[in-house]
Amino acid sequence: MKYLHLIWAALFRRKTRTILTLLSIIMAFLLFGMLDAVRISFAEAGQSANGAERLQTGARLSFIQTLPKSLTEKIAAVPGVKDVAFANWFGGAYQDPHNQVFTFAVSDNYLDVYPEVIVSAEDRKAFADDLNGILAGEMLIKKYGWKIGDTIPLQSQIFPNQEGSKNWSFKLVGVMSSKDGRAFQSGMIILHWKKFDETTPYNQGEVGWYVSRVTDVNQADRIARDIDALSANSDHETKTQTEQAATRNWIKQMADIGLIVTSIMGAVFFTLVLLTGNTMMQAVRERTNELAVLKTMGFSNHKVLGLVLGESVLLLLLGGAIGLALVSVIGAALPAMSGGMINNTHVGISSWVVGIALATGIGLLIGALPATRAMRINIVDALAGR
Amino acid sequence: MSTLVEIRDVSKTYERGKQKVEVLHHVNLDIQKGDFLALMGPSGSGKTTLLNLIGGLDSPSGGSISVGGQRIDKLGGGALAKWRAANVGFIFQFYNLLPMLSAQKNVEVPLLLTALSAAERKRNAAIALQLVGLADRASHKPTELSGGQQQRVAIARAFVSDPSLLVCDEPTGDLDRQSAEEVLGLLQVLNREHGKTIIMVTHDPKAAEYAKQTLHLDKGTLVEQAAA
Numbered sequence A: 001m002k003y004l005h006l007i008w009a010a011l012f013r014r015k016t017r018t019i020l021t022l023l024s025i026i027m028a029f030l031l032f033g034m035l036d037a038v039r040i041s042f043a044e045a046g047q048s049a050n051g052a053e054r055l056q057t058g059a060r061l062s063f064i065q066t067l068p069k070s071l072t073e074k075i076a077a078v079p080g081v082k083d084v085a086f087a088n089w090f091g092g093a094y095q096d097p098h099n100q101v102f103t104f105a106v107s108d109n110y111l112d113v114y115p116e117v118i119v120s121a122e123d124r125k126a127f128a129d130d131l132n133g134i135l136a137g138e139m140l141i142k143k144y145g146w147k148i149g150d151t152i153p154l155q156s157q158i159f160p161n162q163e164g165s166k167n168w169s170f171k172l173v174g175v176m177s178s179k180d181g182r183a184f185q186s187g188m189i190i191l192h193w194k195k196f197d198e199t200t201p202y203n204q205g206e207v208g209w210y211v212s213r214v215t216d217v218n219q220a221d222r223i224a225r226d227i228d229a230l231s232a233n234s235d236h237e238t239k240t241q242t243e244q245a246a247t248r249n250w251i252k253q254m255a256d257i258g259l260i261v262t263s264i265m266g267a268v269f270f271t272l273v274l275l276t277g278n279t280m281m282q283a284v285r286e287r288t289n290e291l292a293v294l295k296t297m298g299f300s301n302h303k304v305l306g307l308v309l310g311e312s313v314l315l316l317l318l319g320g321a322i323g324l325a326l327v328s329v330i331g332a333a334l335p336a337m338s339g340g341m342i343n344n345t346h347v348g349i350s351s352w353v354v355g356i357a358l359a360t361g362i363g364l365l366i367g368a369l370p371a372t373r374a375m376r377i378n379i380v381d382a383l384a385g386r
Numbered sequence B: 001m002s003t004l005v006e007i008r009d010v011s012k013t014y015e016r017g018k019q020k021v022e023v024l025h026h027v028n029l030d031i032q033k034g035d036f037l038a039l040m041g042p043s044g045s046g047k048t049t050l051l052n053l054i055g056g057l058d059s060p061s062g063g064s065i066s067v068g069g070q071r072i073d074k075l076g077g078g079a080l081a082k083w084r085a086a087n088v089g090f091i092f093q094f095y096n097l098l099p100m101l102s103a104q105k106n107v108e109v110p111l112l113l114t115a116l117s118a119a120e121r122k123r124n125a126a127i128a129l130q131l132v133g134l135a136d137r138a139s140h141k142p143t144e145l146s147g148g149q150q151q152r153v154a155i156a157r158a159f160v161s162d163p164s165l166l167v168c169d170e171p172t173g174d175l176d177r178q179s180a181e182e183v184l185g186l187l188q189v190l191n192r193e194h195g196k197t198i199i200m201v202t203h204d205p206k207a208a209e210y211a212k213q214t215l216h217l218d219k220g221t222l223v224e225q226a227a228a
Helices: A004-011 A015-045 A071-076 A123-129 A138-144 A193-199 A216-228 A243-254 A257-286 A288-297 A301-337 A349-375 A379-383 B047-054 B077-086 B103-113 B120-131 B146-158 B176-192
Strands: A056-061 A081-089 A098-108 A133-137 A151-156 A167-178 A186-194 A207-212 A238-242 B001-018 B021-032 B037-040 B061-067 B088-091 B167-168 B197-201 B213-218 B221-227
Touching: A004 A216, A004 A301, A015 A257, A015 A301, A056 A216, A056 A243, A056 B001, A071 A081, A071 A133, A071 A207, A071 A216, A071 A379, A081 A193, A098 A193, A098 A301, A123 A133, A123 A167, A133 A138, A138 A167, A151 A238, A167 A186, A186 A193, A216 A238, A216 B146, A238 A243, A243 B047, A243 B120, A257 A288, A257 A349, A257 A379, A288 A301, A288 A379, A288 B077, A288 B167, A301 A349, A301 B077, B001 B197, B021 B047, B021 B061, B037 B047, B037 B176, B047 B061, B047 B167, B047 B197, B088 B146, B103 B120, B103 B146, B120 B146, B146 B176, B167 B176, B176 B197
Parallel strands: A098 A186, A133 A167, B037 B197, B037 B213, B088 B167, B167 B197
Antiparallel strands: A056 A207, A056 A238, A081 A098, A081 A207, A133 A186, A151 A167, B001 B021, B001 B061, B213 B221
């Protein structure tokens, strides 16, 4: 620690260069923090105590294929199933096709299987009483400035209404929220399946997927097998899995988030190593004489090695810590931007640990070459300017 | 007076590409404790090389060098660094202060290699700056000081860890006459009042007058000895 002021002073010897380098490190770690939050958010999707109680049943072939509504009673009759609800993908866009809003057409008891979703009794009654009513997540309501009673136009990418138009119109009758703001319903809309089924000619008594709540999570595997057995060898074979597994599969069908994040970060950090490594080499080359003077005073080769390594590690740790801290500030906007898909934008302990380890590792890596060079400086040659 | 530095049959050869250049030829020299020695001679005569060997910055190609009874030509890199930290203070022509540190912090640098606490380091550095008459410039960076002031800070840095030997390579080479005299007067005080043994390389005969004796080197050989 007694050398810290020496390291600090050497680091900021050329302020502009160091600040610019620091900015690039901050940006790299900001990106890392944001992408890691996204990765964790996707990885944790469906991982909750309530989620563990839920099974999702979809078509075995593809999640696009629908299932007959008649399965509802059969699934409800499977021993260990507490409730069965169902939903259909609606796929809404608000005002502009780019403003995608997750919208599901759901059964009347849909909210019963999601006890973590908070809807006031008043709003719930309003929803039950109005077939054209919708419930929207509080994040969406905030984002678009909606008020209860507003007419919300939504465009479905797939389903036309009775007039053959894909432009639908609903009345906002209530708000969905959750205690920790992490339920995905906070960023989506639900409408009545009955209204959807009656209105669109594309759907005739079909549902997209079933959600069942089980009485005992330890029985989940057996119940899943029993549910799938109901449709075995039919034209609508099902695949039942836990909510977590279903969410993971669904996300995987869209993209391998982990691979994308790792690839982007690999490219970013590779560039960072080249950029910062070059800066460190330049910084040490400029200070050959000063390092030789330190050696003259009695600083050993290893001490000089440690000073230069300390400098590069400090630079990376500083940039890394600022970058990760900024994620919490800038990341606050991410849930709204993702329509509630990504809620976990704070940097958790695991991200900090990985971030600090990365910063230290990169610091050691980029410092290794200039530090070795500094260690090998010949005092006499350096002082003579050779 | 006892002998502090004993140089016996010391040679130094440098390799420049394929060529071997012998810079010092079988030099023998004794320097007494408390001496103030000026080394003079034309460029390329081996003055700085001899100074570097005495200061433990370089190793001889042949012969032996003892300082305070210790054979420094036998010491390895790490041991030699430790020895330098404890026994030698260096003063350069171009001061070689660390530009990003204040005068006070520059003087504290050699003390980082001691077991002194931060408060003791600060106090010792303040005393050293006071001795060179720059207590009021402690917080100034080198660029905010004149050449003479920078060299005085460098002198404070050289003696702050209380070494027995000060080696000075052209300490007034970059200074005007008045600043040079101030610096040389300071070295004389360190020699006479604080008992520091000083070896100074200089081209300037006026600077050499401050020394107790002057030695001349020519083509790597000691050619003349004159007592002041």
